[in-house]
Amino acid sequence: MTRPGFSLLETMIALVIAAVACGIVAVLLTAELRLTALRADRLARAEALRVAMVVLGGELRNDAAGDVRLGAGGALELRAFRGSALVCGAVGSETLVRYDGLRQPDPSKDSVLVAGSADGPIALEWTAPAAGGCGAGEGELLRWRLATQPRLGALLLLFERGSYVLQDSALRYGRGGAGRQPLMAPWLDDGGSTLRLLDATGADAGADPDDATVAAAVVAPRPRPGEPAPAPLRVRVPLSGAVPGGAP
Amino acid sequence: MNRAGIVLVLALVALLALALAGTAAVYAAGHASLVATARVNALRARLAAEAAARAGAARWNDSLRALAPGQSVAVGDARIRRLSPGLFLATAEARDHGAVARAGFLVRVLELRESLVLFPAAVAGASVRIGAGATADAGAAAAAPPGWDDTRCPPGLADTLAAVFGAVGLPGAEAPSALALDVAGRADGEPPTAVAPALADTLPGLGPLSWGRLASLADRVEGGSVRIGPVLDGVACATGAAGNWGDPTHPAAPCADHFPLVVAPGDLQLLGGAGQGVLVVEGDLVVSGDTRFDGAVLAAGDVILRDSATVHGAVRSAGTITLDDEAEVDYSACALARVLLEAPALDRPFRPRGRWRVPVF
Numbered sequence: 001m002t003r004p005g006f007s008l009l010e011t012m013i014a015l016v017i018a019a020v021a022c023g024i025v026a027v028l029l030t031a032e033l034r035l036t037a038l039r040a041d042r043l044a045r046a047e048a049l050r051v052a053m054v055v056l057g058g059e060l061r062n063d064a065a066g067d068v069r070l071g072a073g074g075a076l077e078l079r080a081f082r083g084s085a086l087v088c089g090a091v092g093s094e095t096l097v098r099y100d101g102l103r104q105p106d107p108s109k110d111s112v113l114v115a116g117s118a119d120g121p122i123a124l125e126w127t128a129p130a131a132g133g134c135g136a137g138e139g140e141l142l143r144w145r146l147a148t149q150p151r152l153g154a155l156l157l158l159f160e161r162g163s164y165v166l167q168d169s170a171l172r173y174g175r176g177g178a179g180r181q182p183l184m185a186p187w188l189d190d191g192g193s194t195l196r197l198l199d200a201t202g203a204d205a206g207a208d209p210d211d212a213t214v215a216a217a218v219v220a221p222r223p224r225p226g227e228p229a230p231a232p233l234r235v236r237v238p239l240s241g242a243v244p245g246g247a248p
Numbered sequence: 249m250n251r252a253g254i255v256l257v258l259a260l261v262a263l264l265a266l267a268l269a270g271t272a273a274v275y276a277a278g279h280a281s282l283v284a285t286a287r288v289n290a291l292r293a294r295l296a297a298e299a300a301a302r303a304g305a306a307r308w309n310d311s312l313r314a315l316a317p318g319q320s321v322a323v324g325d326a327r328i329r330r331l332s333p334g335l336f337l338a339t340a341e342a343r344d345h346g347a348v349a350r351a352g353f354l355v356r357v358l359e360l361r362e363s364l365v366l367f368p369a370a371v372a373g374a375s376v377r378i379g380a381g382a383t384a385d386a387g388a389a390a391a392a393p394p395g396w397d398d399t400r401c402p403p404g405l406a407d408t409l410a411a412v413f414g415a416v417g418l419p420g421a422e423a424p425s426a427l428a429l430d431v432a433g434r435a436d437g438e439p440p441t442a443v444a445p446a447l448a449d450t451l452p453g454l455g456p457l458s459w460g461r462l463a464s465l466a467d468r469v470e471g472g473s474v475r476i477g478p479v480l481d482g483v484a485c486a487t488g489a490a491g492n493w494g495d496p497t498h499p500a501a502p503c504a505d506h507f508p509l510v511v512a513p514g515d516l517q518l519l520g521g522a523g524q525g526v527l528v529v530e531g532d533l534v535v536s537g538d539t540r541f542d543g544a545v546l547a548a549g550d551v552i553l554r555d556s557a558t559v560h561g562a563v564r565s566a567g568t569i570t571l572d573d574e575a576e577v578d579y580s581a582c583a584l585a586r587v588l589l590e591a592p593a594l595d596r597p598f599r600p601r602g603r604w605r606v607p608v609f
Contacts, residue, residue: 021255025262032269039273043280050287062607081607084352086329088318100609115606116335116354153317155331157606240605 045221048187049233052171052219055183056164060215060237067159068197068215068239075165076195076215079121080175082110083158085142087150088134094143097156098136105142105158109175112146115155123147124158166193169222192220192232214238286347293342293349298605300325300340301351308597312336313357334359335600339608352608356600360402361412362455363588367544367562368413369422370437370579372447373551373569376421378433382553382571384420386437386579393542393560393580395497401582402589409581418579424448433571437579451566454528454546456601457594462528465593466511468493474516476523476539478503493523496542496560496583507543507586509593515549518557524583526591532567535559535575542580543587553577561587 060068062081071077083101090096099105104127111121126145134141150156162175169188174180197212199205205212220232304326312328315321315336320329326340336355341348370384378384390405392398409418417438423429424447435441453459463469467487478501479489485503486492494506508525516529520537527533527541532549535541535557542560545551550567553559553575561583563569571577589595 018255018258021258025258029262029265029269032266036269036273040276043276046280047283050283054287062605064603066602084606084608086318102609115337115603116331116356116600118602151317151332153319153329153331155337155606241599241602 041224044185045187045230048170048184049219049221051184052188052217053233053235055171055173056215056217056235057237059164061240063215063239064241065210065212065239068212070195070197071163073165073167074195075163076197077161077163079113079159080162081157081159085112085144085156085158086134087152087154087156088136088141089152090149091143093149094145095149096130096134097142097144098134098140099142099158100140101158105144106160109160110158111160112156112158114150115157117154119148121159122150164195166190166195166217166219171219187221189220189222189229192218192229194218198236212239213241285345289345289347290349293344293347294351296342296344297340297349297351298353300342301338301353304328304340305336305338305353305355305597308355308357310595328355334362336597337606350608352606354600354604354606356456356598357596358455358457358588358594358598360408360585360588363544363594364408364412364581364584366451366454366546366564367579367584368444369419369442369562370435370577371420371563371565371569371571372422372444373563373565373567374424374448375428375430375568376423377430377568377570378421378435379570379572380432381574382433383576383578384433384435384437384571385576386418386420389418389437389579390581392582393496393578396499396542396582398582400499400586402585405581405585408585420579422447451546451548451564454526454594456598459528459530459548462509463511463513463530465509466528467508467525467591467593468510470510470512470516471514472517473519475519475521476541477521478506491521491523493525493541495522496524496540497522505590507590507592509591524587526587526594533565542583544584 059080063078067079069077082103083099085097085099088096088098105124107124107126110124112124113121124144124146128143130141130143160175162173165172165180166188169186170182170184172180172182196216197205198214198216199211200213215237217235218232221230223229304323307323315330317330317332320327326338329337331337334357337352338355339352341350370386389409392401419442420435420437420440421429422442422444424445426443429441454462474491476491476493478495479486479492480502485506487506493508495501495503498504510525510527512529515531517534518539520539522540524542526544529547533547533551535553536555539557544561545559545563547565551563551565551569554572557575559577560580562579563577
């Protein structure tokens, strides 16, 4: 018994059509995958810039001129405020405060400033929960032992010493002298990114200024090979206490 | 003949791959859009909170001075809390599409004690000369000026004087050294004259307000030679009229409660008439004729009172104070307290120096 099969011509035509179809599909898939990668890349860059803007803006706007300075390697050393407390009483040498913040106070790394006072920081020696009172909510009332006991009604600003730096393609934060951890994916151009402190005229305020009014950051994304460098993000944060135009 | 093929299967696989890739891209873009929208909402909430806190501070009124440290009161959408005698905290919370933000600003007000401390005697300066016939009298330091009744005086003045100076009695004249005091006329007080080396230091301004700040706040700016006196616009006090520095002699008159902050960027001479308020002179001051001034006089240069010029309040100078002829300065804590508390330029909230915006959580 004989079985009919494809002729050579039919096979060749089928192969050509299949090749063309596969080629078209391959081109479409490749383009789609490249577009997806490009889109993901841009989203990651936008996220990195947004993190830089949000973190630096949120952190620096509460700092006054005496709270920030430029350290070694272009790092911005600052008092990072993590909580605020109202003094509502005293028990012997302990101060009763109504506290709220981003985290619980930690005497190993935290100090306090008295808002409105020209005095320097006060070391937080000890903290413990207190029973209810002072109109405080659940967990808000604390007993603190401070190196100097503040007066009733004072507003205490709890802070830790930290530093921000644009290094190894990412914005990094480190507390005290500890290593700095990245806050974003490594998308930054180290050479094109800077952190600066400016005075009221827009000039650099120096490494340890008392007249700094603005913290400025230029955050430049790393360009992709073969592409022009994208526009950097310029962030200017007026420091607390900056008076525009000298208005009372 | 029925032949099976795989082209349809291949086409379906290709379509599926394209659909998956497109879906992933749409998801990523949608996620990024949500994040950006959340960021915008957070920013709106923060700006609204800051605006509410600042609006609360702008609605400052004297009743807030009655708050005890730690006490707070709602003012509009904000809450004003007293932190210390001269320092308040204005806070507000705002929401926008689920984002919540809180803002806090420090507000400074001028406390009587921190400005009263600049006036420790009827006349206090780098050097003081009281000619024969002239008088510097702090014998009744808490008394009201002539023509004022006691109801025009803030309560508790004796306690305030005691708290600021450690005593209710004050000297008539005070200078950095005994050599800087030349009293041929009359100096009355407890003691009549006193020495305070700190008077040789630079005079920085009025309490926390520098000379420049005072100039920017002034209710009136004067210079040259001026004759002062109340001016009415119908039945109302024409506070903007030239030379109108209020009316210290008629307690029921329309200008009786007008206590301007008057700043002279240079030299100033008062030729006569009556006025009241806080007078700040960045140059030299001459008060002559029958001039009567009730309030605080602060001068960066020399001060000369002559003829029958009278000041009820106090005079403080970084230079030399000279009283000639029948000039007289009577210390009046009542006049000082009223003008320092009620001058429109001073009775208002200020930004404190240094930190203004504070983190609240």
